[in-house]
Amino acid sequence: xxxxxxxxxxxxxxxxxxxxxxxxxxxxxxxxxxxxxxxxxxxxxxxxxxxxxxxxxxxxxxxxxxxxxxxxxxxxxxxxxxxxxxxxxxxxxxxxxxxxxxxxxxxxxxxxxxxxxxxxxxxxxxxxxxxxxxxxxxxxxxxxxxxxxxxxxxxxxxxxxxxxxxxxxxxxxxxxxxxxxxxxxxxxxxxxxxxxxxxxxxxxxxxxxxxxxxxxxxxxxxxxxxxxxxxxxxxxxxxxxxxxxxxxxxxxxxxxxxxxxxxxxxxxxxxxxxxxxxxxxxxxxxxxxxxxxxxxxxxxxxxxxxxxxxxxxxxxxxxxxxxxxxxxxxxxxxxxxxxxxxxxxxxxxxxxxxx
Amino acid sequence: xxxxxxxxxxxxxxxxxxxxxxxxxxxxxxxxxxxxxxxxxxxxxxxxxxxxxxxxxxxxxxxxxxxxxxxxxxxxxxxxxxxxxxxxxxxxxxxxxxxxxxxxxxxxxxxxxxxxxxxxxxxxxxxxxxxxxxxxxxxxxxxxxxxxxxxxxxxxxxxxxxxxxxxxxxxxxxxxxxxxxxxxxxxxxxxxxxxxxxxxxxxxxxxxxxxxxxxxxxxxxxxxxxxxxxxxxxxxxxxxxxxxxxxxxxxxxxxxxxxxxxxxxxxxxxxxxxxxxxxxxxxxxxxxxxxxxxxxxxxxxxxxxxxxxxxxxxxxxxxxxxxxxxxxxxxxxxxxxxxxxxxxxxxxxxxxxxxxxxxxxxxxxxxxxxxxxxxxxxxxxxxxxxxxx
Numbered sequence: 001x002x003x004x005x006x007x008x009x010x011x012x013x014x015x016x017x018x019x020x021x022x023x024x025x026x027x028x029x030x031x032x033x034x035x036x037x038x039x040x041x042x043x044x045x046x047x048x049x050x051x052x053x054x055x056x057x058x059x060x061x062x063x064x065x066x067x068x069x070x071x072x073x074x075x076x077x078x079x080x081x082x083x084x085x086x087x088x089x090x091x092x093x094x095x096x097x098x099x100x101x102x103x104x105x106x107x108x109x110x111x112x113x114x115x116x117x118x119x120x121x122x123x124x125x126x127x128x129x130x131x132x133x134x135x136x137x138x139x140x141x142x143x144x145x146x147x148x149x150x151x152x153x154x155x156x157x158x159x160x161x162x163x164x165x166x167x168x169x170x171x172x173x174x175x176x177x178x179x180x181x182x183x184x185x186x187x188x189x190x191x192x193x194x195x196x197x198x199x200x201x202x203x204x205x206x207x208x209x210x211x212x213x214x215x216x217x218x219x220x221x222x223x224x225x226x227x228x229x230x231x232x233x234x235x236x237x238x239x240x241x242x243x244x245x246x247x248x249x250x251x252x253x254x255x256x257x258x259x260x261x262x263x264x265x266x267x268x269x270x271x272x273x274x275x276x277x278x279x280x281x282x283x284x285x286x287x288x289x290x291x292x293x294x295x296x297x298x299x300x301x302x303x304x305x306x307x308x309x310x311x312x313x314x315x316x317x318x319x320x321x322x323x324x325x326x327x328x329x330x331x332x333x334x335x336x337x338x339x340x341x342x343x344x345x346x347x348x349x350x351x352x353x354x355x
Numbered sequence: 356x357x358x359x360x361x362x363x364x365x366x367x368x369x370x371x372x373x374x375x376x377x378x379x380x381x382x383x384x385x386x387x388x389x390x391x392x393x394x395x396x397x398x399x400x401x402x403x404x405x406x407x408x409x410x411x412x413x414x415x416x417x418x419x420x421x422x423x424x425x426x427x428x429x430x431x432x433x434x435x436x437x438x439x440x441x442x443x444x445x446x447x448x449x450x451x452x453x454x455x456x457x458x459x460x461x462x463x464x465x466x467x468x469x470x471x472x473x474x475x476x477x478x479x480x481x482x483x484x485x486x487x488x489x490x491x492x493x494x495x496x497x498x499x500x501x502x503x504x505x506x507x508x509x510x511x512x513x514x515x516x517x518x519x520x521x522x523x524x525x526x527x528x529x530x531x532x533x534x535x536x537x538x539x540x541x542x543x544x545x546x547x548x549x550x551x552x553x554x555x556x557x558x559x560x561x562x563x564x565x566x567x568x569x570x571x572x573x574x575x576x577x578x579x580x581x582x583x584x585x586x587x588x589x590x591x592x593x594x595x596x597x598x599x600x601x602x603x604x605x606x607x608x609x610x611x612x613x614x615x616x617x618x619x620x621x622x623x624x625x626x627x628x629x630x631x632x633x634x635x636x637x638x639x640x641x642x643x644x645x646x647x648x649x650x651x652x653x654x655x656x657x658x659x660x661x662x663x664x665x666x667x668x669x670x671x672x673x674x675x676x677x678x679x680x681x682x683x684x685x686x687x688x689x690x691x692x693x694x695x696x697x698x699x700x701x702x703x704x705x706x707x708x709x710x711x712x713x714x715x716x717x718x719x720x721x722x723x724x725x726x727x728x729x730x731x732x733x734x735x736x737x738x739x740x741x742x743x744x
Binding site for chain 2: 004006007054059060061065066067069070071073074077078079080081082083084085086087088089093096097100101103104105106126127129130131132133134137235236237238239240241242252253256337338339342343
């Protein structure tokens with residue numbers, strides 16, 4: 001698989017996110033989204049009417065109602081009417097759709113946002129509804145149990161052990177201490193088993209949150225951002241749904257997406273990996289061939305804040321923000337969807353060379 | 356900036372749409388349409404670079420993000436797969452997202468598919484989940500749209516009979532379309548007019564059915580089109596527009612998002628007089644009165660004049676501007692697929708492959724979809740020759 005060269009220079013020029021919290025009972029989805037949209041627009045000075053294309057990611061099943069995204073759109077202020085679309089998936093895929101739109105040349109800027117409120121229901125049970133509806137979903141296998149299957153397979157294969165998983169948990173939350181938006185910042189105990197071999201510390205927090213980014217092409221990106229995070233490549237791949245036909249210790253879809261995105265052409269200095277479970281970080285770092293020279297999840301990752309449907313977009317935003325700040329020159333960002341890393345997206349972001 | 360890659364439709368497949376496909380799973384249903392599209396294009400799964408899938412709310416079947424489970428059935432394993440959801444316009448939006456992948460030269464050949472298997476659950480209750488400060492139940496979409504139809508009638512002075520003319524026409528057209536859900540051989544205009552009033556002024560025979568069905572298309576680039584065994588349909592313009600559900604300035608009779616979307620498509624396609632330059636229209640008409648309403652919204656008639664085209668027979672299959680030669684949403688409504696069926700039927704027309712419901716000499720056709728509270732619009736214009744710009 002040879003890397004795909006994008007036909008146009010497109011960059012992430014702004015990123016904003018909410019504080020991710022265990023519950024937000026007092027806020028509607030629109031009330032959660034609005035401050036983040038205002039913040040990301042403020043960073044660029046753009047108004048809704050300046051945006052060429054808008055795309056969002058969310059899930060009706062989290063919201064508990066059909067067409068839940070329509071209310072958030074009302075909050076965007078789609079008047080006069082806007083060019084707009086929505087994916088029923090993590091906002092990382094909304095960013096992908098927007099990137100393709102910019103590559104066609106039909107728009108020069110795009111607003112991408114995603115949100116998820118996990119608090120109204122039991123997210124472990126809700127996610128079980130995305131499994132094969134005839135054979136698997138009726139058994140209600142929950143997301144932690146499925147991740148534990150994967151973790152045990154990794155341990156059995158000798159790719160990791162419980163102390164190594166605990167070290168990932170400890171590093172992530174220690175890093176999150178510097179992230180004002182994180183839900184679980186700072187060191188905390190690994191705790192009891194949730195589903196063996198996964199302990200509380202190996203699992204993500206359940207929480208509510210929002211993320212938004214602005215994309216811009218070419219000179220427009222340079223006008224809007226001092227150091228744009230150029231998208232050098234982006235690709236996503238899906239694997240078979242049934243866990244029984246997959247090697248859960250590997251992630252060929254991540255590797256394929258990374259190849260196509262050009263991730264292996266030169267080393268990256270930073271990787272923001274969407275790994276809600278410590279064991280999944282093991283799978284991803286192996287698939288991507290990341291070594292100790294790469295700073296993994298300096299934000300704390302999904303172990304510190306996992307707003308379902310926004311957590312992948314947060315990875316892209318965090319990686320871009322590091323380039324904006326000059327803390328990274330070439331970063332990899334990853335997002336996942338589906339049980340046990342079924343679907344994976346990889347983007348390679350670069351800053352302009354520094355003088 | 357290099358220009359966009361031209362996009363061609365080289366394969367189209369549909370299921371026979373029916374009230375309940377109890378003989379197949381969700382996976383079986385979508386695979387049937389996909390295989391037919393591949394056969395039409397004389398391609399195999401290996402020729403497909405990416406899959407773009409759409410459907411309306413997950414509650415309609417009770418499966419969260421069903422594309423994850425459908426990846427295997429659609430040959431997507433190892434490929435990119437993206438799921439679009441823009442309410443009732445989704446079938447159209449999905450095709451446009453797929454077309455952009457080709458236009459941006461990210462992929463050469465893309466399979467796009469939209470489906471709904473309404474019999475797996477109950478669509479009306481799937482849309483009726485109460486949340487605070489909203490109407491908990493509008494008794495289905497008809498309850499939402501009926502007042503806007505009434506507003507159209509008052510605004511334009513259209514006679515009461517127009518809606519029944521549309522329904523009678525579309526149901527007769529459906530008899531010529533082997534994939535259409537409703538085949539009402541003994542239907543008469545009198546029977547439409549005597550059917551029960553559901554949401555005044557919308558009668559039972561003026562409403563869409565609930566269908567199980569899927570529609571698929573294979574989209575490809577110029578090189579792919581050159582290898583196509585049958586004539587391709589070429590995309591000359593495509594656009595999406597959205598506006599808020601509810602606000603004081605909204606015109607529910609002729610939403611500005613619809614007008615803007617059509618104007619963008621015509622601009623891309625170089626169409627200045629749609630009434631003269633477009634040969635067939637596949638329009639999203641779930642309730643019969645939306646034909647005259649959309650004729651105005653899409654620029655085929657002056658404001659207040661749309662019903663006159665319908666009354667004069669202009670939109671009949673043998674009329675000057677045939678609307679819904681396939682029988683339209685009024686005859687077939689697998690909700691998430693309905694928009695893509697409009698896009699695909701427009702493509703069939705310009706390929707000359709529409710069979711008994713072919714519009715003679717159709718060279719340019721419009722596919723149209725809308726959704727939500729008449730707030731999401733997706734349209735494309737296809738032609739029988741490649742775009743020149």
